[in-house]
Amino acid sequence: MSKIKYYYDPETLSYQKVERKKRKIFGGVTLFIFFSCLTGFLLYLYAGQVYDSPELRRAKREKQFVEQQLKSMQMEVEQLATVIEDIEDRDNSIYRIYFDATPIPDEQRQAGFGGVNRYEDYEGYDASERIIAVKESIDKLKKRVAIQSKSLDEIAVLAKDKENLLASIPAIQPVRNQDLTRMASGYGYRTDPFNKTRKFHYGMDFTAPRGTPVFATGDGVVDRADANSSGYGNHIRIDHGFGYTTLYAHLRSNKPYNVRRGQRVKRGDIIGYVGSTGRSQAPHLHYEVFLDGERINPINFYYGNLTPEEFNELLKKSQQENISLD
Template sequence: MSKVKYYYDSETLSYRRVERRKRYYFFKTLLFMVSSAAVGIACYFFADQFYDSPQYKRAVNQNAYLENQLENAQKEIDQLAAVIVDVEQRDNTIYRIYFDANPISDEQRNAGFGGVNRYREFEGYDSSKKVITLRKSLDKLKKRVAIQSKSLDEIAALAETKEELLASIPAIQPVRNQDLTRMASGYGYRTDPFNKTRKFHYGMDFTAPRGTPVFATGDGVVTRADANSSGYGNHIRIDHGFGYVSLYAHLRRRKPYNVRKGQRVKRGDIIGYVGSTGRSQAPHLHYEVFKDGERINPINFYYGNLSPEEFNELLKKSQQENISLD
């Protein structure tokens, strides 16, 4: 109950009751409501600094969840990267070597991305550093996977031709062991039979009687069967593909060839016969192997028809510095 207030009226010399107008009560009520609202709002913001609201708690929990997911994603990417490293090592040290393909360098596999900032859209947030690190790891991983996928495509293509490659490589001795008189001279420096000077001998000489069969050492196409190359006399050249070419020189004069230019031959086919034409001192077969246009040592290609013991014996004889026959 509100108190009754009085005031002293000097004209009547008496106390009179104070009469309140309705407007007074209206403004008083309005002031109370405004003050209450202001106090409530102040309390809300003040309390929010010391007590977590439900919305704030949800935001904190969501942020913690996202941070945890970023860390887990980074760990998974690191694990996948380790798997890719293992596949890359197998690719370089086993698959590509087996199929005679050059290994892929680490610089090529791990190359970064140059140019403009690819991660600008992720900047300016509390988790920007983690997000950008994650994106960089993911992009590098995707690039390494793409390079490895391309490498495996190449290996698959090489595998399809591997059987053809194995059949084409000149992998047997061009004259049978039982037909040999001796292995006269090997690949390396030898004494020239004509001027007695020391010079490099680019093939292997197999001594055998005239008319001894000469065999194609791998599948291929005959590219030459003539006597139009200086020093070789009657000779045959076979293109085996894959960069390999074999040469058979000093074939006999009479009916030296069992094949013709352009003819396809198989490993083991008789292509000609031992003789002593051209720059030759005695009946023998001079045999050479080319890889990508360069002469290489034929001794490395006799695994197709020699036992280990026979190969070691042939290797020993081929390394002796004697007088060559051509």
């Protein structure tokens, strides 16, 4: 119960009850409510600055996560681009040059994408610009990787051909040095043993005892193993591919062949044996090398099993003009 207040009235010389005016009471209450609301609003604004709501905190965390992921992906894309650029450089400056392939222009490797907007679905968001930039970088990397992959497939085929070429080129002597009596005659003009005229000798003659093994000088397929060519007697021809063919003549009469027509042989395989059949003066092997159907000097194809000293000695003997044995 509220207390009743009194005041002393000097005119009436008595105490009078204090009467409170309703208007003043209403104004005070109104003013109190106004200031209470104002204080609460200000406190709400301050709390919003200092303390986030759970939803706002979650939204901020998600935004921060997206920012971090975009930054991380952009760094990874840049690292991948550096790696691919290094591979492309080696592909152009080493691999393709080594295998006689035309380098791929940078314009072709780095070309973008024309036509319709490929990134329309990524537009309309706060991070659209950054997301589109990352996506575009990834698409360009994919294209560069596809081009590089195709290039390496091409290089693999060329490398296989190169490997086959190196294995197929006639690169060793058809008769081992330790089996030779001597190198009788080389490529060039020599005296014919039968009519004593000066005549061009298209091969090299290796003298050796009858039955000495004769080796295939490169990988290939036996094209002929017969005596149906004038002057060569029992002989073998091997097609090495890549335009190369070798001929081994004057093989022995008794079981001259260790191979048959159509058989695939490897460099170093024994294909026959030294003899003196056909137009021959003494047991020896007449050896010829053909490139694209033209006879060439076999002296250039012995790098596979001769030391530099042995090759120089063979070269010196092959250049001497003497009497050939066929």
